[in-house]
Amino acid sequence: MMRVQEEKKLTMEDVAKELGVSKTTVSRAVSGKGRIGEETRKRVLEYIEQHNYKPNQAAGEPVHNRTYNIGMVLQTDMLTSELPFFPKALKGIGETAEKEEYNVIMTLVDSNDFSGLVRVIENHKVDGMILMRTLQDDQPAAMLKKSGIPFVTIGLSDDPQIYQVDNDHVDACRELTSILLLKGMKKIAVVSGDRNHVINRKRLEGFYQAHQDMGIPYDASLIFTDIDSEAFACGAAERILQRSADCMIGADDLLTGYLLKKLEEENVRIPEEMRLASFHDSQLLKSAKNGITAIKFNIEELGREACKVLLRRMRGEEAAHITKLSYEVAMRESTKW
Structure with missing residues (x-):
């Protein structure tokens, strides 16, 4: 008995490939929604009419309710x-x-x-x-x-x-902290923001891991969290200076900028009298006379x-x-x- 070969059902990807456009363009032409040139819309509609294309919703082609x-x-x-x-x-x-x-x-x-x-x-x-x-x-x-x-x-x-x-904030902050510890800085302070922000918790996790890996205890009195303003950051910097820390780390670029400003106002020389680093680099730190050690992310x-x-x-x-x-x-x- 002769079998009739079933014709392959045309997909949105097939239409897009044949016309040299994106699947989104095909979807917009069919739905009538979204940005698309009139000439392109007409070309797509003519092609799908000639080839009897119908959207396959089961394959992820629901075109009528998209907002783009x-x-x-x-x-x-x-x-x-x-x-x-x-x-x-x-x-x-x-x-x-x-x-x-x-x-x-x-x-x-x-x-x-x-x-x-x-x-x-x-x-x-x-x-x-x-x-x-x-x-x-x-x-x-x-x-x-x-x-x-x-x-x-x-x-x-x-x-x-x-x-x-x-x-990878945990690994990044662990690596930077480990380098500072290896350099001989044992009393490292951290000034961090809102503890409800997961990123701040991850940065501190990396800081703690570095100390644990090297068997060096951290000083809990040098950890400042929920610092959400310049005034609070400056207050933290004053206490860090009083406690004779070796280094200050700002958990982000904004906090590091506040710390830098306070150190400059107090005429504290960097790095001779205090080391400074940031768990996040940005153009906010470009104004520093000495380059600020920081973690660079793309x-x-x-x-x-x-x-x-x-x-x-x-x-x-x-x-x-x-x-x-x-x-x-x-x-x-x-x-x-």
Whole structure:
């Protein structure tokens, strides 16, 4: 008996490849939503009509309800205290989203007000979201998880079901601290921010690990946490100087800048009278007379990778649950011993 060969069903990827456009462009032409040139739309529609293409929702081709928006969730303080971080991360996210013809929109939240995020979720404004910070008590992550919207965090989480992209802060801070200990600095102080921010906990974890690995106890009286202003940072610096520490480490570039300013005001010579380092490098530290020892991260790459993972999730493709990016410890004049 002769068998009739079943014709292979055309996929969105087949259409995109044949026309030399992205799958997003094909999706927008079919759905009638999103940015697409009229000539391109017409070419796509003519092709799919000729070849009887129909979206395969089971294969991840749900085209009619897409918004072509990716959301970024930021806490309000990130627009000021982490200004050098934000534009670099946004650049990486934006460039990656643009290649797939997605727009990026921002949603602001703070510790007591999540109304903006609620509106975005309830009004179906985005196809996926990137949380720009993880928290110990992470209500935004819990809300997104409950909603079913694909999302990725920049920052680590204790929830193994959450897709996470971050720099390897524990290992980076462990390495820098180990180098300082090897140089002979035994009394090292750390000035850190909000303990509800997972990144601050990870940086301190690396600091503690370095001491444990080398069998050198750390001085708990030299660990300052929840420092959220210049005044508190300066107060911490005064106490560190009184306790004759060998070195100060700012957990981020902003806090390190405050410490640097205080040392300069007190005419404390760096590195002759006090060593100074930062667990995060940025242009905020470029004004120092002596280069500040710091950990360098590629923030644009962090944004790009987070967006790539999100796009894979939105397409229903496999993605790593945890992605950790590399770093570089830059030893400079400020920790010369």
